[in-house]
Amino acid sequence: xxxxxxxxxxxxxALIEKAGxxxxxxxxxxxxxxxxxxxxxxxxxxxxxxxxxxxxxDEVIAxxxxxxxxxxxxxxxxxxxxxxxxxxxxxLANSLQVDIAFAxxxxxxxxxxxxxxxxxxxxxxxxxGPPEISRLIGMAWLYGLHARSSIARGRPxxxxxxxxxxxxxxxxxxxxxxxxxYQQGRGADMLPRSVTESLQDALVRSVDGAELIRAFGRAMKxxxxxxxxxxxxxxxxxxxxxxxxxxxxDPEALQP
Numbered sequence: 001x002x003x004x005x006x007x008x009x010x011x012x013x014a015l016i017e018k019a020g021x022x023x024x025x026x027x028x029x030x031x032x033x034x035x036x037x038x039x040x041x042x043x044x045x046x047x048x049x050x051x052x053x054x055x056x057x058d059e060v061i062a063x064x065x066x067x068x069x070x071x072x073x074x075x076x077x078x079x080x081x082x083x084x085x086x087x088x089x090x091x092l093a094n095s096l097q098v099d100i101a102f103a104x105x106x107x108x109x110x111x112x113x114x115x116x117x118x119x120x121x122x123x124x125x126x127x128x129g130p131p132e133i134s135r136l137i138g139m140a141w142l143y144g145l146h147a148r149s150s151i152a153r154g155r156p157x158x159x160x161x162x163x164x165x166x167x168x169x170x171x172x173x174x175x176x177x178x179x180x181x182y183q184q185g186r187g188a189d190m191l192p193r194s195v196t197e198s199l200q201d202a203l204v205r206s207v208d209g210a211e212l213i214r215a216f217g218r219a220m221k222x223x224x225x226x227x228x229x230x231x232x233x234x235x236x237x238x239x240x241x242x243x244x245x246x247x248x249x250d251p252e253a254l255q256p
Contacts, residue, residue, distance in 0.1 A: 003096040005041060011072065011096070012045045016118055018067075019047070024055040027108050027120025031101065035116035044097035050108025050120055061086060061102050068098065083107055131176055133230050140169035140223050141242060147216050148249040156207035163212065167202045167219045173226040174199070198222060217246045 012034065019028045032046025033039045051060050065088065068074040073093040080087040085103040092098065109115070109122040143166040150159035172182045174195050180187025188196070202219040205211055224242050227235050 001094055003092070003094040005039075007094070008043070008045060008096055011098070012047070015045070015047060015098075015100075019049055020119060022049075022060075024052055024060050025120070026050045026052045026105050027122060028118040029108075029110075029122065030116040030118060031112075031114050032099065033114070035114045044099060046099045046101075046114075048101040048103060048108065048115070050103050050105050050122075053105040057084070057086065057102060057104060061088060064088075064100065064102070065090075072098075074098070082111075131172070131182060133173070133176065134232055136169055136173050136176070137223070137227055137230065137232060137238075140166055140173070140226075141238070141245075143169065144216075144220055144223065144242065144245050147219075148245045151209065151212050151216060151249045154209075156209070156212060159212045159216070160204045160207055163202075163204050163216050163219055166216075166223065167199065170202070170219060170222045170226055171199060173223075173230070177226070177229055213246075213249055216249055220246045 016028055019025055027048075027050035029035070029048040029050075030046065031048050033043045034046065049060075049064075051057050065074075065077060068077070068090050072090075074090040075093050076091045078089050080089065085101055085107050087099060087101045090098040090100070103109075106123055107125065108120070109125040111125045111127065115122070143162050147159055147162035147166055150156075150162055168185070171185055171188050174191055175182035175185075175187040178187075178191055178195070180190040191199075198218075199222065202215055202222055204215040220242055224239050227239055227242070232238075
């Protein structure tokens, strides 16, 4: 059975109450959509706990993990780590996602606008800056290189993977340019229709060789556009190489 909004809200309240009784914690905060009153039917639970400096972060995480599995039917968990903070993501049996950030006391504070203190004291934290455009472009052309070689080697599924990764980075670049959230495609649906229609043309519709070459060419064209918009250093040197990747992906184009 899938979770209900009432279940989610009740569980969040229960977790906050339990955290308030845990003497090892120095603060509790709402994060994610609940911190900005923007939840919908599909929202998960996002919380942040500050762990006292004289306590073992690993022990606190282990105890809460056991609690989530034993008391709330968590079936799996995975970690995302940023600095010394561990974001443990739980999947419950009813498909509800529960994200709990376990932050050392000195890292407990807002790193984004989605942070609302419930109890304790938050420490001022460095704010996330804009993404490094040159890195996004670099990862895009790197996927483009491997897409070309995968097509030429007759490895269609690897080619599909690489083209899709290339397109994903183009999506992120477009999101940055239009000043919407760029990570994990969160702002993709906020992009202008003209942009999303162009991105649609870069979808891989089959693993047929001709279709892979078509989608690759379209994705590379969109990458070239983003490089031009970025005004990055050495763009004029990079663009001709990107355009050449498309031509050399087609073995027939290389025949004398």
